[in-house]
Amino acid sequence: MQDRRNFLKLGAGAALGGLASTMPGTVMASECGEIKWNESADVIVVGSGFAGLSAALNVKRSGVGSVLVLEKMQVFGGNSAINGGWLAIPKNPTQLAQGVNDDSPEELVKDQIISGRGMQNEDMLRQIANRALDAYDLCIETGVKFRKDFNIQVGGHNKARAIRTQHGTGGDITTKLYEAGVKEGIDYRLQHYIEDFIMDGQEIIGLKVRQNYRFPDLKTGKSIYIKANRAVVLANGGFARNMELRAAVDPSLDPTLDGTNALGATGEVTLTAMAHGALPVHMNLIQTGHWGSPDEGGFGWSNALLSIGWHEGVSVSVLNGKRYMNERADRKTCSEAIMKNRYQDGSPAYPVVFFNHKDHPDDDRVVRALRDDMAWKVDSFEQLAEKFNIPLTQLKQTVKEFNAQVSTRQDPLFGRKMDTAVELKPPFVVSRIWPKVHYCMGGLKTDIGARVIDGRSMKPIKKLYAVGEVTGGVHGEARLSSTSCLECLTMGIVVSETIKSDV
Incomplete structure (x- = not known):
């Protein structure tokens, strides 16, 4: 099958200049005459996290036709899993x-x-x-x-x-959505890397895809052309693992910070969309997770363990043994407070969080953390102070004051809600904390129906949609915990309704 169409003359590499030459996925779009399509699908979904899997399943159920999901990595699920x-x-x-x-x-x-x-x-x-x-x-x-x-x-x-x-x-969700999609006839493919969009003016008509790609080697696989009859849905996530892009959009972000994201979170599809006119918003707003642990790589168990610590326990600075924040505030507030804890040479002075071991001896969150040496059981204040080099006298005073606040249910220091706080008595479960780069607040501007907005016309790019972390401007300066999964799943429903109404 042949169809005469042209690429836009301005490709991603040209639009982004020198930055593109070192970034995965920012390829030059060359002018092309006749395109021999290797295959076609009614709707192509790019990415297989919560947003992509929800979009694919709901689009399939809407009855608009065949659905093809393309994932560049060797496993499905992305950060969501x-x-x-x-x-x-x-x-x-x-x-x-x-x-x-x-x-x-x-x-x-x-x-x-x-x-x-x-x-x-x-x-x-x-x-x-x-x-x-x-x-x-x-x-x-x-x-x-x-x-x-x-x-x-x-x-x-x-x-x-x-x-x-x-x-x-999140794998509990991605697995079930994937299994449902397989039963309902969705075509899922791994190791399919998006090289470029194929455009006809302000309308996307297909994708140039590198098949059998092995991350991160752009020389692997071969290029094919897939026609999108009705829609392309971008659900490729954020760019937290793209260190050069991170530095370009937010030079203030500490480049030494670890990240929670999968290695494939490099944002190349977002950059390609931008090169074809998609309007970016809030790209400099990159959120850190205040529950990160310096004693484990990636996402880890700290998030789960601190669902106990933030509620029942307390966080103190190793520098002076005092509390320094409202442990139940939002991510941005807590991250900024945590990262102020530094030694004179500027290196991190990792604060600690601790709670009563006797209240959770068999909890899987505690068992896993102790097993993997990202948390420790200490039997006394003296052991806690010695292990983490915390001033003992002030540590005891801090806990004494905290226990009094538990009794009154009032925190005059930081205004923490104390309804779940408990009186602290050793032995304790103790972990160290330091924020990790977690979520990109910025991305592509869409309308409320998930249509991608062209920055040159401020109108939707025809047949191009985006859902999940690839979109920007939704949450603002900081996203609340447990709302990303909600956004991805719901917008997967919304975009299916939009595509059906646009057809």
Whole structure:
């Protein structure tokens, strides 16, 4: 099959200059005459995390035709498969069973407005919150299991509305969405790298794809052309692992910070979309996860362990043995407070978080952390102080003051909500913390229906859509915990409705 179309003359490499020459995925788009399409699909989804899998399944169920999912890595799931499996759902069944009856989608949006610090897209957040139960139903219907009776209040939220998957990992969701898609006829392919978009003016008509690609070697595989009859949905995630791009958009971000993302989170599809006119927003807003541990690489177990520590325990500076923040504040607030803990030479003075071991001796979060040496059991204040070089007298005074605050349920120092705090007595479970680069707030501008906006015309690029972390401007300056999975799953539903209405 042949169809005469032209690439845009300005390719990604030309648009981004010298930066592109060292970045994966920023290829020069050459002018092309006749294109011999190797194959076609009605809808092509790029990426296989929460957003891509949700979009693919919901698009398939909408009846608009065949769906092809392209994943550049050797496994499906991306960052979603390795995340903590948290999902913020107002009015979820466990929340209601706990007697939390005063929550609502609007309450969630209120929390996100505070966290977004005036930079958020309220209409988008409201749409996502209003579809939260749809996302929950999608999970349940496809076989996802959540922890029995587990629903807690996480940082920056004013209500307990965060549920968690059975095994504490996003893989519990990605696996079930993938399995459902296979049964319903979705075509999933690994090791398919997007080299360029094939455009006809302001309309995307297909993709140039490197088949049998082996990350990160761009010389592997071969190029093929896949025609998109009705839509291309970008769900390729963020760019937190692209160190050069990180430095370019936010020079203030500490380049030594570890990251929680999978190695494939390099953002090349985002850059290619930008080169073809897609409008980027908030690219300099890169969020760190304040629950990172310097004693394990990548995402790790620290996030799960600190779901206990932030609520029941306390965080103190090793420099002076004092508390230094509201342990239950949002990610940005906590990360900034943590990273102020430095020695005179500027090196990190890793603060510690600790809570009572006797309250959780058999909890899998504790057992795993102790097993993997990213947390330790200490039997006394003296052992705690000696192991982490903390001033003993002040450490004891800090805990004494904290225990008094537990009794009164008031924190005059930092305004922490104390409803879940407990009186601290050794032995303790102790871990060190230091933020890790976690989430890109910025990406491609879309309208509320997930249509990608062309910065030259401020109108949608025809047949091009984007969902999940690849989009920008949704959460504003900081994203609340457990809302990324919610956004990805709900926008996968929304984009399927948009595509059907646009066809």
